[in-house]
Amino acid sequence: MTVNDSATATEPARRRRRSGLAPLLIVGALLAAMVAVALTALSAEDRYAVALLPDPGALTGYGIAAVRVITDIGAVLCIGSLLFAAFLVPPKTSGVLTIDGYAAVRTAMWSAVVWFAGALASIPFTIADALGRPVEDLDPSLVVEFTGALEQAKAWLITAGIALVIAVAARFVVSWGWTTTLFLLAVVGLLPVAVTGHSSSGGQHDLATNSLLYHLVAAALWGGGLVALLAHGRRRGDHVDLAARRFSMLALACWLTLAVSGVINALVRVRLDDLFDTPYGLLVLGKIAALAVLGAIGAYHRERSLREITTSGSASALVRMAAVEVLIMLGTIGLAVALSRTPPPQEVAAQLSNVELLIGYTLDGPPTFLRLLFDWRFDLVYGTAAIVAGVAYLLGVRRLRKRGDAWPVGRTIAWTLGCLTILIATSSGIGRYAPAMFSVHMTSHMLLSMLAPVLLVLGGPVTLALRALPAAGKDAPPGPREWLLAAVHSPVSRALTHPIVALALFVGSFFALYFSGLFDSALNYHWAHLAMNAHFLLAGYVFYWPVIGVDPAPRRLPHLARLGLVFASMPFHAFFGVILMSKQTVIGELFYRGLTLPWVPDLLADQRLGGGIAWASGEIPLLVVVITLLAQWIRADERDARRLDRREEVTGDADLEAYNEMLRKLAGPKK
Secondary structure (H helix, E strand, O other), X not given: OOHHHHHHHHHHHHHHOOOOOHHHXXXXXXXXXXXXXXXHHOOHHHHHHHOOOOOOOHHHHHHXXXXXXXXXXXXXXXXXXXHHHHHHOOOOOOOEOOHHHHHHXXXXXXXXXXXXXXXXXHHHHHHHHHXXXXXXXXXXXXXXXXXXXXXXXXXXXXXHHHHHHHHHHHOOOOEHHHHHHHHHHHHHHOHHHHOOXXXXXXXXXXXXXXXXXXXXXXXXXXXXXXXXXXXXXXXXXXXXXXXXXXXXXXXXXXXXXXXXXXXXXXXXXXXXXXXXXXXXXXXXXXXXXXXXXXXXXXHHHHHHHHHHHHHHOOOHHHHHHHHHHHHHHHHHHHHHHHHHOOOOHHHHOOOOOHHHHHHOOOOOOOOOHHHHHHOOOOOOOHHHHHHXXXXXXXXXXXXXXXXXXXXXXXXXXXXXXXXXXXXXXHHOHHHXXXXXXXXXXXXXXXXXXXXXXXHHHHOOHHHHHHHHOOOOOOOOOOOHHHHHHHHHOOHHHHHHOOHHHHHHHHHHHHHHHHOOOHHHHHOOOHHHHHHHHHHHHHHHHHHHHHHHOOOOOOOOOOHHHHHHHHHHHHHHHHHHHHHHHHOOOOOOHHHHHHHOOOOOOOHHHHHHHHXXXXXXXXXXXXXXXXXXXXXXXXXXXXXXXXXXXXXXXXXXXXXXXXXXXXXXXXXXXXX
């Protein structure tokens, strides 16, 4: 980020930013707010009756829906504008944003301001709604008190903080790297409210929350990216054809994701026979209809608008149809808000056990060997990620083979086994029982942090991607290959792969998570389980990547330093397992006792079993890593020796003669 670049880009951006979108967005926002308020009124009585709360009045009941609509629109526009600046239009060769990218970032800044203001305004409305009291009667001290007590209010506060950071940073950002960082932060800003809504509680809340995460991110990328593309077309920016092609592929993926995740979320919350005779079911049908219309318009774009842009360079058809699509999409946001304010039919009459309330589903009995292997519950986040990663890798290998390039079979096997390990750790009986028993949780933890990363780094995914993806070419807009290279060589990658940082994350997080009380608090939230699994995988990957990874790491360590790093980590893992086995208090006792599982009468014994699993399963992979590292060291020495031999064949004894000559000069003249 440089002030000079920002100053030079400001005036042109202001001249070209007048795209005439403001009236369209205002009309769309009003439409969405009216849809949300009107449809919320249909189920207001049911909502408060289910919660056994008095009706807080029209201002609270309808105001919270209207504020939520405005907040969601601000979030969608912010994310879409940053997506556009980072990936849909190319930056300059120096990495500085072009005028079009800078205009999108400025739009993101103002959208983040709206997002921030809406998130702050949502806090008192959320508290009033939860207490069944009119928002206008809330005392400020009560708002402060319940902001820290209510999870939804706390989530809005976190969201407001993220939006504020984006709004301030976007004022100064002019580089591609920082724009990408802000985009990722904006996507993260969607998560706090999503993981604390009604999908995060009750039966099947693991499936409901996971599907909702996919749904929200896909909707934000599609809706926000569409508005940004429309603004770009109306101001006749550069590279409209490139931006339209890239967005078309993204929109198709988002549409499919919305369809699948929406169906899963609906099936969790409503039965098929409730679709036509309950307010919740009718709203679901309305979203399905809107999604179908949007999909049809998107298909038209791919068939007609892209062809027109490619042949004539005109974006008029894109602008006309995108305006209609934006209005429908903003109306769909109103439908979604109304849906989030409507209690599902199953929630009204649900009688759930403690196990269902706490982990989202039932367990059929003790975790026998057969149950751990075959009692599967597919994890929509990590199970899907494992399958997609495996398929993408095999497609990359296929592309290399089709053009006659070789790829080691061992790397393919390692990557496939790594993806299979993630699938088993999260979706098999191990993943099903992990939230309920500490010993099974530790088994999943070891698979994700100790085994899966070892196999994944041996697969060399970055090297495969760099060979399979086409290079952009000189003076051509950067594409996925260049984005990947930028990520590998980014300051974040260099910082994470620093030996001290990687070691601290890998071994220090064990102690910080389980012995600080953090794990006790995390047990109550599904999102915390998702975050823990992500941390286990990433911490293991950034540790093993510079140690035995096939891919070139941002920091290249000599083999002796790699070996020392592995040996340095081994005592910590053994010590961690010994502490767990000897600990006299139960970690997460309140949560585990609340489950009242009859086959776990002694929680301390189960914890000691988990400690033994951590000790045994932690040392074995490290020994395998040491053996692998020594084998790589030997092969590297052999390659160096062969290279020296080949050089000597070309140069003869030139190096030896030069060395002897240096010794003679040092010895001085003979007397």
